[in-house]
Amino acid sequence: MEQILRPIYQERASHPDTLGIILINRKEDALNLTNAFDSVLLIIVKDQECSIFTKHYMYGDKKMVMHILTEKRLKKWLFVGSHKRLVDWLFFGKIIFDRNEFLYKLRSELQEFPFFGRKIKTGIQFSKLIRRYLEGKEFFESGNYLDSYSHVVESLHHLGRLSIIDNGLYPEVTVWSQVKKIEPAIYKLYEELVMSDESLEKRLELLFLAIEFLINSRTQDAAQHILEIMLTQSSWTIQQLHEQEELSLYSTELEVFVEYLVEKEYILVEPTLAKSESVFHRNYVVDQQFVESKYNLGKI
Structure with a gap:
């Protein structure tokens, strides 16, 4: 050939x-x-x-x-x-x-260097996880269980990829065979979702609780990439975040991720006056001391 x-x-x-x-x-x-x-x-x-x-x-x-x-x-x-x-x-x-x-x-x-690009890969996978989790939960709460199910499967897939990245490996096409060896707890959740005899509603309810716990435990690690980039200037508009070279790789997940980190108080909102006196621009800032203490960073 x-x-x-x-x-x-x-x-x-x-x-x-x-x-x-x-x-x-x-x-x-x-x-x-x-x-x-x-x-x-x-x-x-x-x-x-x-x-x-x-x-x-x-x-x-x-x-x-x-x-x-x-x-x-x-x-x-x-x-x-x-x-x-x-x-x-x-x-x-x-x-x-x-x-x-x-x-x-x-x-x-x-x-x-198997951890090459680990922070950005972790951030991107986590942002995808957040979107899938939030949309899946919304479907669940409105009674659309099959749509919710597909989002939970995707959420578990992103959790699996995160565990592989955490171990300095590269996610293969057969992700679940890797996850079974590396992170059996996540593999077990996947098995429970697809094989359990419980009703679909009950399975989803239990999975959302488990995924929420895993998300909370991974938030600090996943936020490091975007927070370190945000330290490079004092304040950001959402457009500036979209245009930043590395953050642009987050694509449509970026805004969902930013809002999630605002909710968790990793990112702070700084209102600035717009042309109308009753409307404010929503800018985003991070506390340098907070970020440096969270990630044991030196003076930036």
Whole structure:
């Protein structure tokens, strides 16, 4: 397959913006590794007009896909965890072009520093958990138990991913097999939800109590990333938070997370007068002493 794709990747390798190229071939014992294709050609570039560009090829009965993505998109996927196969591709794919050892250094960083990006990954997963939990509880309270059930499953999934990240590992596609070994208590909750003989209403009621406890116990750790960023200036509008490079990765969960942290008094609201005397802008601040004492930080 490499010979068939060589003209394609050689042409891409000649571009000065190309940082690295990885080839991933389908394996009989891991057919989903390549998302139903026989081969995946992953090309990382410094920059391009669109952050990801995809092409499909065929050769006889073989199917190939080429993904060209920017370095920024690559890092986003690593932090957010939205592309479940990416880490496998980076670890197990064959490097066929590597400008200035970009891919070699990235692999080494991922292997030697398993907590790379841990704070931001924890914050993002936790923000997703908060949204799912709150929406699921709202469905539950209105009697929409099936909708609530799907949100509880997602909540447990995010809790599972958090436990994996906490242990310096990378969430795999088969998250629950990892969680069973690492955090059996969360796995047990999942079993109780899907296998219990209790009524759905009763199962959900018990799960919400358990998830709420787990959320409260993880809040301080999950808030560290956003709080440390907020220390870099005295006051923030919600738009400024959205535009901050790392916080933008929280996407639609950012505002839900901010409101949750306001409720828990990790973030403070600072009203400032708007054009109308009766309306105020809602700005957000953090107490430096509070944050430094919570996380044992030095003088920032």
